[in-house]
Amino acid sequence: MNKYLLILAVDTSCDDTSAAVLRGDTVLSNIIASQTELHRPYGGVFPTVAKQAHKENIEPTVKTALKRASIALGNKTKLTINNIDALAVTVGPGLAPALEVGLNFMKDLAIKSQKPLIAINHIEGHALSALAQRNHSLKKNDTLDTKNSRQLEKLIESNKKKISDNSNNTNINYPVLSIVVSGGHTEFILFNKIGEYQILGSSIDDAAGECLDKIGRMLNLGYPAGPIMEKFAHLGNPKAIDFPLPMTTTKSFDMSFSGLKTFSRNYIEDHFGDTSLNQQQTYDFCASAQYGVFRHIMYKLSKVLEKYDVAEIWLGGGVAANVNLRKMIRETIKNTGKKVSNSDTKNPKLSPYPTSNNQINKIIFRTPYSKRLCMDNAAIIGLVAGYKFKRGENVKKLETLSRLPRWKIGD
Numbered sequence: 001m002n003k004y005l006l007i008l009a010v011d012t013s014c015d016d017t018s019a020a021v022l023r024g025d026t027v028l029s030n031i032i033a034s035q036t037e038l039h040r041p042y043g044g045v046f047p048t049v050a051k052q053a054h055k056e057n058i059e060p061t062v063k064t065a066l067k068r069a070s071i072a073l074g075n076k077t078k079l080t081i082n083n084i085d086a087l088a089v090t091v092g093p094g095l096a097p098a099l100e101v102g103l104n105f106m107k108d109l110a111i112k113s114q115k116p117l118i119a120i121n122h123i124e125g126h127a128l129s130a131l132a133q134r135n136h137s138l139k140k141n142d143t144l145d146t147k148n149s150r151q152l153e154k155l156i157e158s159n160k161k162k163i164s165d166n167s168n169n170t171n172i173n174y175p176v177l178s179i180v181v182s183g184g185h186t187e188f189i190l191f192n193k194i195g196e197y198q199i200l201g202s203s204i205d206d207a208a209g210e211c212l213d214k215i216g217r218m219l220n221l222g223y224p225a226g227p228i229m230e231k232f233a234h235l236g237n238p239k240a241i242d243f244p245l246p247m248t249t250t251k252s253f254d255m256s257f258s259g260l261k262t263f264s265r266n267y268i269e270d271h272f273g274d275t276s277l278n279q280q281q282t283y284d285f286c287a288s289a290q291y292g293v294f295r296h297i298m299y300k301l302s303k304v305l306e307k308y309d310v311a312e313i314w315l316g317g318g319v320a321a322n323v324n325l326r327k328m329i330r331e332t333i334k335n336t337g338k339k340v341s342n343s344d345t346k347n348p349k350l351s352p353y354p355t356s357n358n359q360i361n362k363i364i365f366r367t368p369y370s371k372r373l374c375m376d377n378a379a380i381i382g383l384v385a386g387y388k389f390k391r392g393e394n395v396k397k398l399e400t401l402s403r404l405p406r407w408k409i410g411d
């Protein structure tokens with residue numbers, strides 16, 4: 001990707017207002033105004049509360065993203081909308097009233113600034129999130145140090161010309177299997193090209209994160225329960241309770257998590273009735289439930305890997321932050337007889353795009369470089385926008401663009 005393409009992206013798909021600036025695949029800023037505290041009393045996201053908070057947060061969030069990106073570029077002057085090449089916004093899937101706020105804001109900005117706007121699918125953001133690069137990829141002599149905005153613009157322009165376009169993804173080994181595990185989606189997405197996706201399987205009911213959150217609620221862990229469950233799971237025994245393995249009699253790669261939720265409720269009622277679980281019982285329950293949820297994903301993943309000879313596996317979505325899930329994916333890959341090769345985006349000395357391929361019998365496993373990139377954030381939206389912009393996929397008629405709360409990535 002052209003390293004010097006500057007994109008300003010916004011995501012208001014659920015309960016976080018986020019804005020980010022990217023230079024190619026490199027994240028210059030990624031601001032998230034979290035609404036978690038506002039929704040905590042409801043034990044889930046309350047749409048009208050989310051809409052109001054997005055309205056209040058959007059402008060300051062965008063301003064901060066531009067300001068932080070200026071700092072990341074090493075200049076002393078303000079990066080303004082004039083320096084941006086394209087705008088990007090999530091149009092779906094997500095909560096309709098929440099999506100609307102980001103979409104209207106970015107439409108207005110696109111009209112005012114005369115910049116192209118790119119409409120992004122939130123799940124595609126999670127699916128490609130492992131490609132995002134840290135800002136340290138900026139070399140010293142790339143640093144823009146300028147005293148006024150005209151100079152800054154000139155420098156950005158000259159850098160754009162200087163650096164050739166290396167966005168052909170020749171270093172990505174296909175086919176890629178992207179596993180998205182979030183609070184709203186659990187999907188296996190196969191592709192040979194960025195932008196052309198085949199959904200191999202997805203949850204037919206609750207998403208994996210949603211299931212963890214609902215089980216966590218039964219244990220009074222608070223909202224969202226996923227991260228707390230992970231902490232508690234480290235202190236418990238994953239084999240203490242034998243959770244059922246769903247969907248083993250069907251050949252489809254679809255998953256179902258609602259049975260695990262029901263199993264939890266029945267187990268708690270049968271074994272504890274009205275009494276609360278003690279601390280160790282809670283830890284054991286968390287470890288076993290988490291293991292039960294992930295084991296189901298691994299079972300289906302192993303079936304996918306039996307059928308498809310994938311060269312790379314990418315993980316994304318809120319639950320991708322879970323260390324245990326990552327470990328279980330590595331083990332599942334090893335069980336296929338192939339080696340796991342981690343793409344080490346934390347180490348600037350290593351190329352983010354390994355040149356090896358599956359001929360040497362390994363699968364490259366890529367994960368987002370930070371927890372922030374796993375959760376809902378605008379950097380992953382800006383990342384996808386870079387690829388779409390290069391394919392000329394900006395919105396041609398702004399007036400007709402509207403939110404798509406149920407937009408599927410393969411559509």
Ligand code: KG4
Pocket residue numbers: 014181182183184185208209210212213224225226227230317318319320321322323374375376
């Ligand atoms: O991607 P995300 O921020 O929002 C959606 O698009 O859904 O995912 C949120 C989900 C929640 O269900 C949350 O409990 C879960 O991700 N989550 C985790 C962890 N961190 C967040 N689940 C398990 N372990 C974690 N460390």
Ligand code: ZN
Pocket residue numbers: 122126182183317318375376
């Ligand atoms: Zn998400």
